[in-house]
Amino acid sequence: MDQKHLQRLRERIDAIDDRILDLLNQRAKVVIEVGKAKKGARADFYVPSREKAIFDRLILKNSGPFPEEGVRRVFREIISASLSLEEPMKVAFLGPQATFTHVAAMQQFGHSAKLVPQKSIPAVFEEVGRGRAHYGVVPVENSNEGIVNHTLDMFLDSELKIITEILLEISHDLLSRSGRMQDIRKVVSHPQALAQCRGWLEENLPDASLVDVASTALAARIVAEDENAAAIASEQAGAMYGLKVVKKKIEDNPNNFTRFLVIGRNTPPRSGKDKTSLMFSVKDEPGILYRMLEPFSQRGINLCKIESRPLRSKAWEYIFFLDLDGHIDDQEVADAIRDLGKYCQFLKILGSYPKVL
Missing domain, CATH: 3.40.190.10 (Periplasmic binding protein-like II)
Incomplete structure (x- = not known):
């Protein structure tokens, strides 16, 4: 190889790196201004829908040869470092470190967030509920093994909201x-x-x-x-x-994914591609299952998932968990939930948040 030619290529890379560094610092200065504006307006400094819009726009704009997944990972860390300039972010997760929940938390929040392991799912909820962590990450569903019931049960007594979801490919x-x-x-x-x-x-x-x-x-x-x-x-x-x-990769089913929930105190604004999660109980009577789904069918609202769990306080009564397409601020969704409430003994909106898929 021509050493002079190689040296010229390396010098070009160095010059590009210098420009990238300069642009990162320019971006950081703007982020600091955004943080001041949010603080003045008392707005949440972490907005999942905004992050998703950034990733989607950049991946759509990417003409290569830099890989799409590389774009996501690089900007994940840029955004993570930028958020730490606004306010150090503390995230509780079901530990210990190096579990798949930890990997999911790093994927969502990057390495600049302070990720704090907890011994149990209730402990994650408590850390966020008491304000000792800004957000929490807990598993809710595996594509092969099904629902994590303990996570769903926690929402019965918690006022925390789902603010986004994480889908992680599980490789053993x-x-x-x-x-x-x-x-x-x-x-x-x-x-x-x-x-x-x-x-x-x-x-x-x-x-x-x-x-x-x-x-x-x-x-x-x-x-x-x-x-x-x-x-x-x-x-x-x-x-x-x-x-x-x-x-490597000894799992029997290569199509193995776990869905995680990020919990926080406030419902994020609409992203344009959202999911709403509900929990409710109904009085057992003829035709009740049909009537509780009818408000969504009439409005053409897609139901992504429905699960039932025995109600802990009463034998042979059940609580339902429902995921649907749309945001609670969408009129059709709000109207459907209002009509569902007519048949419910108990109804709770767990969150409206950006969809992963």
Whole structure:
């Protein structure tokens, strides 16, 4: 290779980097002004719909060859660092560190936010409810294993709102100290992770014992002290505890996603592509299921999901959780919810927020 030509290319890169740095600082100065304006208007400094609009606009404008996912990741960190200039952001999440909830929180808030692990889903709600954290991140649904009931139950007594959702592709790695399959006598992980990899384990490690623990991150920590054990955990957990990859992506179903909710105190404004979540209970009587769905059908409102849970206070009575397309500030949505309320013993709007998909 021509060394002079290579040197000229590197000098061009340096010059471009200098321009990028200058533009980042120009952007930061504008962000500081935005923060002052928001403080004067007492507006929320974190607006998920605004972030989504930024990502969508930049990805649409990107002509390459820089990859779309690279654009999202770079600007995720730019926005994260910019928000920290306005006000240091504290985010509680279901811990410990290196769990998939932690990964989801980093994906949403970037590395400049202060991410604080909590021992339980109620603890995340409490941190946000008492104002010790600005936001919280909790799992709500897995595409293979279904709903996280504990998260839904928390909304019964909480005034917190869903302000956005995160969709994270779940990829399970088999990790150990040596990185050798022949050393493995037992496999440690969270019960859901073990269930999602059961077929692979039966085929490749039929004689290994399976051990349930509280989280995939805890599994990685345990395996770091046991040369005959392997953990099913995230790539981040392996890096944190110095483990080697035995096999990547061992989940039986490659189409494996977990949906997380970001909880906060205020409902964000409309983004133009929103979802509203409700919880309600109805009196058991003939035709009630038809009547509670009719207000949405009449207005052509799409229902994304409906779940039912036994009501803890009364035997054989149920509470329903409903996701629908639209924002509570949309007249059609507000009217449909008003009509639904006529049949409800209890109705609560959990939030209107930007849709991921």
